[in-house]
Amino acid sequence: MQEKERYEWGEGVYTLLSWFKMEKVKNARILVAGAGALGNEVIKNLALFGVGHIFVVDFDRIEISNLTRSILFREEDAYSHAFKSEVAARRAMEINPQIKVTPLVGNLYSDVGLGLYRSADVIIGCLDSRIARYQLNRLSMRAGRTWIDGSIENLTGVVRVYSPGISCYECGLSREEFNHIMLRTGCADVVRMQSSAGRVATTPISASIIGAIQVQEAMKIIHLDDGSDPFKTLQGKIFRYEGLTNSVNIYRHASWKNTCPAHEQWSDIVKAPGLSATMTVREVLSRLKALLGSRHVEINMRNNRFIDKIISDNPEKEFSVRIPESDLDRFISQNPELRRLSYKTLFHKCFFENIDDSFPYGDFTLRQVGIPLYDVIQVSTDTAMAYVELSADAAIFN
Incomplete structure (x- = not known):
């Protein structure tokens, strides 16, 4: 040959x-x-x-x-x-x-x-x-x-x-x-x-x-x-x-308004080779404290909030969800009861917009709560705001 x-x-x-x-x-x-x-x-x-x-x-x-x-x-x-x-x-x-x-x-x-x-x-x-x-x-x-x-x-x-x-x-x-x-x-x-x-x-x-x-x-x-x-x-x-x-x-078409909220360039990003979206919330919070030298850290879920439960208006009923907000429409469409209710009622969301030590699902991974691989997370500390890259995931995309 x-x-x-x-x-x-x-x-x-x-x-x-x-x-x-x-x-x-x-x-x-x-x-x-x-x-x-x-x-x-x-x-x-x-x-x-x-x-x-x-x-x-x-x-x-x-x-x-x-x-x-x-x-x-x-x-x-x-x-x-x-x-x-x-x-x-x-x-x-x-x-x-x-x-x-x-x-x-x-x-x-x-x-x-x-x-x-x-x-x-x-x-x-x-x-x-x-x-x-x-x-x-x-x-x-x-x-x-x-x-x-x-x-x-x-x-x-x-x-x-x-x-x-x-x-x-x-x-x-x-x-x-x-x-x-x-x-x-x-x-x-x-x-x-x-x-x-x-x-x-x-x-x-x-x-x-x-x-x-x-x-x-x-x-x-x-x-x-x-x-x-x-x-x-x-x-x-x-x-x-x-x-x-x-x-x-x-x-x-050079449209640039100084007051536009979209101009939020994240700089001074801290690369964290030891952090991955596959790790649990509890472990990530612990490592962030050591990395940033702070006793209190809080992850902001601005891209994709974590939905704990939803409550329908009519009838008033509570449904446990525990998924990222991005998955909610699909979750509702795949559940016969929720899909039927969605045609005649609104669902009110109970969600977590920030995650700290009080988060009740510490054993969930970052991916499970809505943070993707190789993300940059916004973290509030006792004194400042930091941006931390989940650098351990970088190798997946090489």
């Missing part, structure tokens, strides 16, 4: 480009949020460029309707209801066996640790809702990372690049859009079942064009050094493609 010829991906092709730096691309880490039509095009192009490690985040499963504009999916994937992120990752590595693609089945806000966002060179958003963009923007700002947003509808497509200090998705929201997001994300203590986003009519051409522009921008950002690079990015701008009229326009 003839041995396969050894080769390096892109050698003699991309190396002909004056600006292309092979080592930078091979060592790059890019996080792609969303593996639908846009995500397929983005992931495909990143694989063709030879980006060393791609992370694909999506909680959804493949449907027949996805096949018309998703190059990485097949009919058998839809019939088996396979997860989009897992199939996209597998097919991308079939395109380029020299890269690594890690699928993450889950929600970008509650199931992906901030440490992973911080480890990425750039983040690409291929999302279909304002809520998801709002959440990705907040995480990207905390991590201090640029993210590239793409959206498509019919023959139209838009690309925006958001960078800390230059532009912010939340700053550009109208009051009506912001109020809609606040309504959908729910009140502090009341469960509102989230409706799924409706399908948007679009074409594979729109997805292909916008996905290509997103990856082109990502390649520029990976190569940025000292400002002497031969290209300009879309940072602080909007790229708009209109297929109906064959027009392309670029607008300035």
